[in-house]
Amino acid sequence: MNLLSQRTLVGLSLTVLLTIGAGGAMAQVAPPPADRMPQPMPPPSAWTRTDSADGMTTYYTTPTSNFPESDPWVNPTNLLPTVYADVLAANGVPIPNTLPSTPEHPYNLHDDPVVQHINGTSPADDLAAIFQSWYRTGPGQHEGEGSTYDPRNFSRGALQRGIDILEGNPVPDRVYSGMPMLHYNAPSEVGQVVPTYDSNGNPIGGNVTVHQVWFGQHIESDTAFIDPSAMLAPALRNLPWTITYVVDTLHRGNDDFSPMEMFFDDPDVLHTAKPLVMMDATFYPILDGTRTTFVIKEPPARFFNLVYTWGWRNHPGRVQVMENGLKTAMGKTLVQWEVDTFGADPRASNATKQAAIAMIGDLSPAKRMWNALRKLQAIGYNPRVMAEYERAFHQWQQRNQLPDGVTPDKSADYTLFYVNNTIYGQMSNMARFAHHPTLEKWHLRGTQVTVKLINGDYFPHGYVSVDFGGLRGWENTFQNTIPLGGDGAWFTFGRDYWEPNTPTPAMVPPAVKSATAEAALPAAARARMASLKNRPVENLSVTEDKNHSIFRQREEDPDAKSWPASMPSATFPTSNGDVLGEHTVVMTLNYEPSKRLRIYQFDPLHHDEAIWSIH
Numbered sequence: 001m002n003l004l005s006q007r008t009l010v011g012l013s014l015t016v017l018l019t020i021g022a023g024g025a026m027a028q029v030a031p032p033p034a035d036r037m038p039q040p041m042p043p044p045s046a047w048t049r050t051d052s053a054d055g056m057t058t059y060y061t062t063p064t065s066n067f068p069e070s071d072p073w074v075n076p077t078n079l080l081p082t083v084y085a086d087v088l089a090a091n092g093v094p095i096p097n098t099l100p101s102t103p104e105h106p107y108n109l110h111d112d113p114v115v116q117h118i119n120g121t122s123p124a125d126d127l128a129a130i131f132q133s134w135y136r137t138g139p140g141q142h143e144g145e146g147s148t149y150d151p152r153n154f155s156r157g158a159l160q161r162g163i164d165i166l167e168g169n170p171v172p173d174r175v176y177s178g179m180p181m182l183h184y185n186a187p188s189e190v191g192q193v194v195p196t197y198d199s200n201g202n203p204i205g206g207n208v209t210v211h212q213v214w215f216g217q218h219i220e221s222d223t224a225f226i227d228p229s230a231m232l233a234p235a236l237r238n239l240p241w242t243i244t245y246v247v248d249t250l251h252r253g254n255d256d257f258s259p260m261e262m263f264f265d266d267p268d269v270l271h272t273a274k275p276l277v278m279m280d281a282t283f284y285p286i287l288d289g290t291r292t293t294f295v296i297k298e299p300p301a302r303f304f305n306l307v308y309t310w311g312w313r314n315h316p317g318r319v320q321v322m323e324n325g326l327k328t329a330m331g332k333t334l335v336q337w338e339v340d341t342f343g344a345d346p347r348a349s350n351a352t353k354q355a356a357i358a359m360i361g362d363l364s365p366a367k368r369m370w371n372a373l374r375k376l377q378a379i380g381y382n383p384r385v386m387a388e389y390e391r392a393f394h395q396w397q398q399r400n401q402l403p404d405g406v407t408p409d410k411s412a413d414y415t416l417f418y419v420n421n422t423i424y425g426q427m428s429n430m431a432r433f434a435h436h437p438t439l440e441k442w443h444l445r446g447t448q449v450t451v452k453l454i455n456g457d458y459f460p461h462g463y464v465s466v467d468f469g470g471l472r473g474w475e476n477t478f479q480n481t482i483p484l485g486g487d488g489a490w491f492t493f494g495r496d497y498w499e500p501n502t503p504t505p506a507m508v509p510p511a512v513k514s515a516t517a518e519a520a521l522p523a524a525a526r527a528r529m530a531s532l533k534n535r536p537v538e539n540l541s542v543t544e545d546k547n548h549s550i551f552r553q554r555e556e557d558p559d560a561k562s563w564p565a566s567m568p569s570a571t572f573p574t575s576n577g578d579v580l581g582e583h584t585v586v587m588t589l590n591y592e593p594s595k596r597l598r599i600y601q602f603d604p605l606h607h608d609e610a611i612w613s614i615h
Contacts, residue, residue, distance in 0.1 A: 514577025
């Protein structure tokens with residue numbers, strides 16, 4: 001049954017929400033004044049970047065907020081009043097489909113979604129069933145020679161099923177079939193927006209269909225890039241379009257579906273890609289064992305930057321991004337970055353698949369599972385390798401704790417580990433890894449945040465941080481989804497005026513594979529590793545298509561002369577013989593954060609699931 005037909009949405013007033021203090025105590029706080037507007041975007045010269053002489057540390061300083069200094073958890077002066085109207089472009093013209101919710105129409109950008117029942121078995125369920133079947137009396141915690149594994153329960157057939165799940169091979173009777181848990185297939189995950197026409201052949205819009213599966217801390221998708229090029233033709237340039245999401249909510253996947261869409265200001269007016277606004281397109285509960293189909297209305301394609309889909313219940317971890325496939329970085333499109341790393345068609349043959357997977361770091365929990373299963377196929381029953389598979393599975397399930405082989409930098413506020421085109425993170429003061437990471441130290445401007453970056457993949461990663469409205473302002477409509485079985489009463493349907501904290505990315509050099517394992521690498525993977533090892537670092541926003549650069553060119557340093565000519569070599573040794581790439585980022589944040597999210601950070605070259613955000 002469609003949940004919308006049962007909804008009893010409760011609009012919480014701003015005054016009531018601002019009375020909720022720490023620990024649930026009630027403390028009356030005056031609401032912010034009602035006459036504020038979003039702050040203008042600061043000039044590029046307001047940001048500074050300095051690289052250390054050895055190239056191992058990058059220092060960023062943000063502009064200073066124009067809002068009055070105030071602790072957002074007491075009185076958020078950067079909280080803008082909700083305006084029930086579309087966002088205005090630079091020329092004052094409303095941008096269609098940028099008002100996601102109103103009191104009269106809480107789901108303003110989509111009609112009632114279609115809900116169907118499905119088999120909710122997840123990849124995690126099926127991967128866990130493999131090691132659970134090995135026990136005599138039931139699973140437990142085992143290291144090395146596990147005394148309760150039973151040789152009679154060992155099945156080579158089950159091993160192949162696990163490999164199929166990890167590689168994304170067909171798996172019968174599973175809705176996730178074909179989605180690899182090893183993230184090597186992004187070159188093939190490009191969704192084209194297809195124009196639509198009326199009965200007279202006149203264009204009326206366009207659509208792209210996206211399939212996602214949600215479970216545990218995972219959102220896996222068949223689309224890493226959206227190519228909107230068809231909608232940029234003169235006859236379609238001003239037309240809205242749609243994204244059809246087919247969302248399969250598997251075991252432990254229930255959440256509020258909330259794709260947060262990020263837009264540029266109008267490039268036809270500004271002739272460049274200038275940050276404007278981001279917003280939740282919807283905030284709608286999805287339940288285990290269901291397929292929910294949403295058709296979300298989008299602004300004209302020239303505004304499109306990306307869609308960041310996140311899970312309220314398991315965030316970070318449960319997150320996935322679809323980038324604009326036309327965007328460029330360092331002179332080539334984001335899609336081409338994936339092609340140069342993994343090949344044009346990673347699953348064209350077994351050889352191309354093996355070469356692509358070889359680019360993923362061996363410390364990745366998903367890669368460790370894959371290696372263990374393949375080894376067990378070769379050697380048969382072996383409790384030590386079986387225990388390694390089981391341990392890797394549990395670490396694959398937890399992205400708020402660093403996996404084996406990497407230790408956090410105690411001098412940093414948190415450590416991020418790039419591996420499997422994913423980011424694992426660990427706060428320096430985090431005691432319970434099931435909790436949201438929280439950067440409690442940052443309440444007021446001038447806070448300095450130190451981030452340790454470690455790269456376990458055999459190709460470069462980058463680092464960019466984005467502000468969700470702390471500097472320029474943010475707003476919420478406070479639609480309450482709790483009566484529908486959802487979570488969101490506090491930050492639903494928000495709109496934030498976004499800005500980068502890091503106007504150009506820091507780069508993290510690739511890991512160098514253990515010499516003992518080098519001979520086992522396919523030749524194609526060895527060649528790609530060699531070509532990427534010391535790739536020159538160039539300005540991220542130098543591009544022939546200025547309408548789709550990631551960020552505008554830095555006016556104070558247009559030739560990026562302050563960047564090093566090449567990245568330092570990998571220097572971080574680890575127990576498996578690999579030497580990992582490392583870099584440190586130090587940010588001085590001269591504004592108060594928005595309460596919605598303190599820091600959003602990601603790899604701008606391989607975005608997809610390489611994200612780790614902090615509340």
